[in-house]
Each structure stands twice: as structure tokens, then as C-alpha cells.
Amino acid sequence: MDKKSVFNADNRAWQTGHYPLFLGEPLALYDSVHTPYPELFELYKLQKSMDWSEDEVNLEQSRMDLLHCSKNNYDIMVKTLAFQWELDSVASRAIAPLFAPFVSNSELWVMLTKQSEIENLHALTYSEIIRQCLADPKDVFIEVMKNEEVLNRSTIIVEIFNTLQEYGAKYKLGQIERDSEELKSAVLCGFIALYCLEKIEFMSSFACTFALAEQNIFQGIAKLVQKIAQDEQIHVMMDEAVLNILLKSPEWQTLFKANEKKIYEIIHTVIEQEINWNQYLFSENRSIVGLNEKLLNEWVLYNAQDIYHFLGLNNPYPVVEQKPLRWMDNWLDLNKTQNANQEMDNTNYRLNSVLNDVEGELFLL
Numbered sequence: 587m588d589k590k591s592v593f594n595a596d597n598r599a600w601q602t603g604h605y606p607l608f609l610g611e612p613l614a615l616y617d618s619v620h621t622p623y624p625e626l627f628e629l630y631k632l633q634k635s636m637d638w639s640e641d642e643v644n645l646e647q648s649r650m651d652l653l654h655c656s657k658n659n660y661d662i663m664v665k666t667l668a669f670q671w672e673l674d675s676v677a678s679r680a681i682a683p684l685f686a687p688f689v690s691n692s693e694l695w696v697m698l699t700k701q702s703e704i705e706n707l708h709a710l711t712y713s714e715i716i717r718q719c720l721a722d723p724k725d726v727f728i729e730v731m732k733n734e735e736v737l738n739r740s741t742i743i744v745e746i747f748n749t750l751q752e753y754g755a756k757y758k759l760g761q762i763e764r765d766s767e768e769l770k771s772a773v774l775c776g777f778i779a780l781y782c783l784e785k786i787e788f789m790s791s792f793a794c795t796f797a798l799a800e801q802n803i804f805q806g807i808a809k810l811v812q813k814i815a816q817d818e819q820i821h822v823m824m825d826e827a828v829l830n831i832l833l834k835s836p837e838w839q840t841l842f843k844a845n846e847k848k849i850y851e852i853i854h855t856v857i858e859q860e861i862n863w864n865q866y867l868f869s870e871n872r873s874i875v876g877l878n879e880k881l882l883n884e885w886v887l888y889n890a891q892d893i894y895h896f897l898g899l900n901n902p903y904p905v906v907e908q909k910p911l912r913w914m915d916n917w918l919d920l921n922k923t924q925n926a927n928q929e930m931d932n933t934n935y936r937l938n939s940v941l942n943d944v945e946g947e948l949f950l951l
């Protein structure tokens with residue numbers, strides 16, 4: 587079997603334990619005997635413990651709210667859902683398939699496939715919200731497929747993912763070498779685009795959903811989006827863990843430097859697309875109680891400055907000292923939302939997390 591096989595019998599990494607994340611020897615066995623990056627496996631387990639289901643929240647009241655709310659709130663909710671639905675559809679088909687040709691480490695593989703699976707859940711959840719809550723779901727299909735503003739919000743991310751997809755095909759067909767700098771640069775930029783999507787764009791869209799929910803409407807939808815937001819925070823941890831590992835290696839650090847201009851451009855374009863979106867969202871007399879264009883822009887810059895800092899890049903934007911939208915903390919942390927189970931579906935739980943507090947005690951049956 588050759589190196590392009592789904593089982594690379596020539597793989598020798600099991601003898602050395604040397605499994606680089608990307609573009610090492612193509613994999614043979616799933617190897618949990620040698621785990622150079624246990625932190626990725628831990629994140630996989632964390633995400634697994636937080637699995638949930640798209641149908642665990644009753645959406646009847648949200649459906650009624652959407653039928654009876656003001657046109658303003660309806661439009662904001664539909665536009666926000668349209669974007670979230672589009673980008674989670676992209677994420678669900680992008681993460682594992684896009685990076686698959688290049689992955690050469692088992693911990694990374696199990697983490698990325700889990701992340702992708704959870705993106706499926708997110709896309710499905712948005713689709714179910716739309717199916718169940720909209721009198722005419724066609725409104726949202728049109729909003730996604732025909733509204734240039736929605737489509738333009740993420741062209742840079744989609745373009746980078748498309749490029750990476752082409753590189754994956756070329757690599758598998760043997761048209762580009764494994765140690766090509768060009769190939770590795772495409773993988774690095776692809777990962778940074780994913781990081782920007784999860785850290786800047788999704789966080790920004792959640793602010794609109796939760797600002798509406800702060801008015802005591804769309805509570806069911808907000809509960810589901812809260813689960814999604816919790817997952818996205820784990821995904822940001824995953825993205826940072828991968829980038830941390832890569833950037834510790836001199837080879838990837840050199841690649842990072844060589845691509846610095848492009849990386850600045852990716853982050854800058856994502857920020858500008860968000861700022862343009864915010865301008866559009868609050869145009870045509872649309873408004874959200876407790877949120878406005880200026881605050882939402884600050885929220886974008888606040889999240890983006892973490893990315894500049896994390897990557898060791900100079901932030902060309904004004905620094906946002908104080909955390910804007912403090913109320914977001916209540917939504918981003920499920921422990922902070924009080925829940926009366928007789929009034930609302932409880933979504934704050936973990937799977938497969940049994941605490942072993944009886945160690946050393948012997949039970950005789």
C-alpha cells in the first residue's frame with residue numbers, strides 16, 4: 587500500500603512516536619500508545635462530555651414570539667439566524683474534510699472530527715429552529731441565498747477554505763510535495779481563518795441573539811444558541827491549542843513569519859466584514875435594545891485583539907480596554923443562567939462525567 591492509501595503501511599511513526607500534527611507521515615493505525623499532544627485529546631474528551639441534542643429545548647414559545655414580535659425584532663433574528671446557519675453549514679463540511687488530507691497525528695484527528703461533528707449539530711440546530719419557528723422558512727433560505735450582505739460577511743473565510751480544499755486534492759493526487767512550503771502555508775492560513783471564524787464572527791453573532799433574548803423573547807432559541815456558544819468557546823481553545831503546538835516549532839514559526847502579511851490581511855478582512863455587517867444590521871431603522879453599532883463594533887475589536895495578542899502580532903485597531911457587553915458573560919457561561927426546570931428545559935449538564943469519590947472503598951455485593 588502506498589503513502590496515499592487510507593492505511594499507510596509504510597508509516598514508521600509508531601516506532602519513534604514522532605507524529606507531527608500536519609504533513610508528517612500519512613497515518614496507519616489510530617495510535618493512543620504514543621500521544622505527543624495529550625492536550626488535544628483532553629479537548630476532545632471535554633467536547634464529548636458536552637454533547638447535546640438539537641431537539642432538547644421546546645421552541646413553542648419562540649415560535650409564538652416570532653409570529654407576534656415587532657418587524658424590527660423579526661428582521662434582526664432572521665438575519666442573525668441566516669448568517670449563523672450559513673457559517674455553521676460551512677464549518678460542518680469544512681473542518682475535518684478540509685484538514686483531513688494533511689493530518690498526521692491521532693489526537694488531532696479525533697479532536698477535529700469531533701469538532702466537525704459538533705458543527706453538524708449546530709447547523710442542524712439552526713435548521714430546526716428555522717423549520718419549527720418560522721411561519722415560512724423560505725424567508726431564511728432567501729435571506730441566506732439571495733442577500734449579498736449575508737453572503738459577503740464571510741467571503742474571506744470561504745475563499746481560504748476553498749483554496750485549502752484544492753490543495754488537499756492536489757496533495758492526494760501527488761501534484762504537490764508533502765514538504766512544500768506553499769502547501770504548509772495554505773494549511774496554516776486555513777487554520778487561522780477557522781480561528782477567526784470561531785473567535786470573532788460567531789461571538790459577534792451570538793451577541794445579537796442574546797441581546798434579543800435579554801428582552802425576554804426567543805428564550806428557547808437563545809437556550810439552544812447558548813449551547814452552541816459554549817461549544818464555540820471550546821473550539822477556540824482547540825484552535826489555540828493547535829496553533830500553540832505549530833508555532834512552537836521553528837519550521838512553522840518560519841512559515842508564520844513568511845506569511846505574516848497574508849495573516850494580517852485575513853484578520854483585517856474578517857474584522858472589516860464584521861464592521862460592514864454591523865453597519866448593515868443597524869441600517870434601515872433596525873435596532874436592538876441594549877446593543878448598537880458602536881457597541882457591537884467594540885465587541886468585534888475586543889475579541890479580535892485576543893487573536894492579535896495570541897499570535898504575537900501588532901494590533902492596528904484601537905485597544906478596547908473595558909470588556910463591552912458585560913451581560914454576555916451570563917450567556918457564555920451556562921452556570922450563570924438560573925434555570926427553574928418546571929419553567930424551562932435544563933441544558934446545563936455533562937455526559938459521561940462520573941466523579942470517582944469512592945476510591946479505596948470496597949463494596950461487597
Ligand SMILES: [Fe+2]
Pocket residue numbers: 674677704705708814818
Ligand atoms: Fe459552530
Ligand SMILES: [Fe+2]
Pocket residue numbers: 677705784817818821
Ligand atoms: Fe465551531
